[in-house]
Amino acid sequence: MLVVAPWNYPLAIPLRNIIPALMAGNTVVFKPASQALLVGQVLAKLFTDVLPPGVFQLLKIQGAQTEKVIEFGVDFVSFTGSVEVGRRVAQLAAKHFIPHALELGGKDAAIVLEDADLERTAHGIVWGAFTNAGQNCASIERVYVVETIADNLITRMQQLTAELQSYADVSQQNDYDLGPLVTPSQQQITLQHIDDFRHKGAKILVGGDALKLGLGVKPTLIINASHTMQGIQEETFGPTLPVMVVKDAQDAVNKANDCHYGLTTSIWTRDIKRGENLAKQLQTGVVTINNCCLTASLPELPWSGWKDTGYGTTNSERALMEMVRPKVIFTDRYKRRELWWYPYNQKSVQLAKAYLEIFRRKGLSKIAPAIDFLKGMLTRFKS
Amino acid sequence: MQAVKKASEDNHLEKSVTSPKDGAVIATVALDSDQSVLAKLKAAHAAKNSWANLSFKERARTINKIEQLFLERQEELALALHQEIGKPLTESYFSEIIGSLPLFSYWAKHTEKLL
Numbered sequence A: 001m002l003v004v005a006p007w008n009y010p011l012a013i014p015l016r017n018i019i020p021a022l023m024a025g026n027t028v029v030f031k032p033a034s035q036a037l038l039v040g041q042v043l044a045k046l047f048t049d050v051l052p053p054g055v056f057q058l059l060k061i062q063g064a065q066t067e068k069v070i071e072f073g074v075d076f077v078s079f080t081g082s083v084e085v086g087r088r089v090a091q092l093a094a095k096h097f098i099p100h101a102l103e104l105g106g107k108d109a110a111i112v113l114e115d116a117d118l119e120r121t122a123h124g125i126v127w128g129a130f131t132n133a134g135q136n137c138a139s140i141e142r143v144y145v146v147e148t149i150a151d152n153l154i155t156r157m158q159q160l161t162a163e164l165q166s167y168a169d170v171s172q173q174n175d176y177d178l179g180p181l182v183t184p185s186q187q188q189i190t191l192q193h194i195d196d197f198r199h200k201g202a203k204i205l206v207g208g209d210a211l212k213l214g215l216g217v218k219p220t221l222i223i224n225a226s227h228t229m230q231g232i233q234e235e236t237f238g239p240t241l242p243v244m245v246v247k248d249a250q251d252a253v254n255k256a257n258d259c260h261y262g263l264t265t266s267i268w269t270r271d272i273k274r275g276e277n278l279a280k281q282l283q284t285g286v287v288t289i290n291n292c293c294l295t296a297s298l299p300e301l302p303w304s305g306w307k308d309t310g311y312g313t314t315n316s317e318r319a320l321m322e323m324v325r326p327k328v329i330f331t332d333r334y335k336r337r338e339l340w341w342y343p344y345n346q347k348s349v350q351l352a353k354a355y356l357e358i359f360r361r362k363g364l365s366k367i368a369p370a371i372d373f374l375k376g377m378l379t380r381f382k383s
Numbered sequence B: 001m002q003a004v005k006k007a008s009e010d011n012h013l014e015k016s017v018t019s020p021k022d023g024a025v026i027a028t029v030a031l032d033s034d035q036s037v038l039a040k041l042k043a044a045h046a047a048k049n050s051w052a053n054l055s056f057k058e059r060a061r062t063i064n065k066i067e068q069l070f071l072e073r074q075e076e077l078a079l080a081l082h083q084e085i086g087k088p089l090t091e092s093y094f095s096e097i098i099g100s101l102p103l104f105s106y107w108a109k110h111t112e113k114l115l
Helices: A012-023 A037-048 A063-072 A083-095 A118-134 A147-163 A184-199 A249-257 A272-279 A316-322 A346-360 A363-382 B034-046 B048-052 B056-072 B074-084 B089-114
Strands: A002-004 A028-031 A056-058 A077-080 A100-103 A108-112 A140-146 A203-206 A220-223 A240-246 A264-268 A286-289 B003-006 B013-018 B025-030
Touching (some): A002 A012, A002 A063, A012 A028, A012 A037, A012 A077, A012 A316, A012 B089, A028 A063, A028 B034, A037 A056, A037 B013, A037 B025, A037 B056, A037 B074, A056 B034, A063 B034, A077 A083, A083 A100, A108 A249, A118 A140, A118 A147, A118 A240, A118 A264, A140 A249, A147 A203, A147 A220, A184 A203, A184 A220, A240 A249, A249 A272, A272 A286, A316 B089, A346 A363, B056 B089, B074 B089
Parallel strands (some): A028 A056, A108 A140, A140 A240, A220 A240, A264 A286
Antiparallel strands (some): A203 A220, B003 B013, B013 B025
8 A cells, every 4th residue: 555645644644544454454655745754754764663664665656656656556555744735646546546635725714703702713823824833624714704703703813923933033942833834835825825815915913924944934824814815715834824804604604615625624613513513614624613624633533525625424324334355255055056057948037026925915815926936946946 | 854875885765864843853763775766675475475364363462462562662652752753752652653553453353254
């Protein structure tokens, strides 16, 4: 089985696929992202130090070589990454009829209802948007807040966002809240989305620029965003938190579903029952109520998405079933030939009809066709 | 941020790994040539039957050993994440290491039953 892993969670994401694959009896070839080769090497050594030779292979290769690996032949491809590359993997795997699973990101919404616990919600959303500098497939990239609570939520999120420290803000000994973006293109996309927000009339409340050192972007809180803006339509995968005010919960659900991705949604409310009912309307593989970005770490729960998020499952029994082939071994100890074997003639047709008639009729009227059927059997086996 | 070049002697590719925090080169990693990839794929195919024929208990014992190594090497893992992709150390520990920990025991314990 081939595991193609991304650079954003270069330890956790491959482990979610590698461990069940090995337990199911697969050998694994692991292709870490080329931006996370050092992590890939440390991860691989955990396995190669313990497993029998050959069972785990680390491939330090570029994208084009990955295509050759699929062409060479593997039993399954587990791919986590971008939509664009995911589509290429799917086409190549389909060409060779290789089963595959694709997890391709999201544009995940947070829905805040009027009765939300303001402190937990503000802290949760700020973390959900900026953890790993927004480079999380389940990052909160859109907030829909009901108008009655909007001002209070925005004020609190503004305070919390302004307090966040990036790697460039702290001394080397201290940990920071936000690291850099990992690739130059990711930084460019994030800055382009921020520009688009600005030009189309949204307001940047906090952040909005690149850091002076490295590939970082300041954590950026945006209000007055709308669905015409790139940063609402497309995955940003950077530290942006755009907020939109909605009139009610239904409005929020409709707008959350107006998206070509479908990985997770979070709903923030004190009314759990209401949250669970709204969850049923959402077109995402995961809905969390009063939390976010955590269920991928629970191996018993399926992690999968709708629409451009791809298909196939990580975690849970469903993922395990994708990594194995069903094998039926049917042994028959019956000595005679089967009813439906040759020869075919008028009697075999009548026998089939008598059999169906037993099912069609009700109650005692089943007796006549049952007798016909038994007679037919006897005649057939005598002949 | 990463440059790929051909190493002169053995025709293998290598890649310099730079920190996204400041562009500093932190390591050079040798990449696999096509021949090396092919050899690894063949080795993985060759190992399939003997690995698949082990009992679930035997495979689970191996996974448990890997879990122990994972815990022992937590700092090395966290630092690799911190240096190579600039992840905050707190997140390296919580999201990546602690977040992955349940995987070992869950699959070691439940795979046989689920299949």
